Amino acid sequence: MSLTETTEEISIRVGTICDGLSGLEGALLPILHEVQEEFGFIPEGALQTIAKKLNLSRAEVHGVASFYHDFREEKPGRHVIKICRAEACQSMGADDLGDHAKRKLKVDWSETTSDKNVTLEPVFCLGLCACAPAAMVDGKVVGRVNKDRLDRILSEVRS
Template sequence: MSETTKDQNVRVEAICDQMITMEGPLLPILHEVQEEFGHIPEGALQTIAKKLNLSRAEVHGVASFYHDFREEKAGKHVIKICRAEACQAMGADALGDQVRRHLKVDWSQTTSDRKITLEPVFCLGLCACAPAAMVDGKVVGRVTRDRMNRILDEVGA
């Protein structure tokens, strides 16, 4: 995880102050911090914990439980490939292998040029259109090898 600068810490405190009166504010605060910085900076966990009167371990536990929270900034483009059973049955494993080879990264990694982050996801709700992917927040069904090659070309891989 990256360190939090003083300016970032001030912003995290402001986010906490804005949301602290919400019922169950931890998840909305984490989402807002990630929206602001593109990830959850390491020092933000302690700041959030203090503001919510929680332990840092409790905040870290929540942030690390949910796969959408990042410890480092994602690449310019994020490609998520469904790894759930329906998609696996329709070729998602081979699709994932194809993309990992093409990008020269493993799951949850970003290319060296910081252009693309590849993430596994477990169910996009497109089981009838398997295998499914999500590219920069847009779901794509029936992703073939050729369709994925076109997607990779579109994002500059």
């Protein structure tokens, strides 16, 4: 995938996704997921194409995309680390773990490191509450994450 896609290229690829899914009842969320899977985020230019295909206004599509925490407006880093911030993980030190991650990566929640390598995202529950604190690294679940384990994960994704 080239880094400089023209609006036209985006439109064609998004259009193909829409054509494949528009038959579903309530197709917008599946389409947005697929677009994010394709680009890593929802490109600005995708909204108009989706709107046209689904016979919605661009504002409606923007309203839906911006409602959900999952959909990003910007390209994430090469790696995405999600750390659970919910109660079960808090009881096992998730707050400290989150602070540690922010310090190490020099970012706040939902930010990407300056070298575009890692995006740190908060998540509220991964369903791993009996092996807290939990994290998800590039879609892979990790349980009982302490600071050492996190440091190992960070050095793995940095190498």
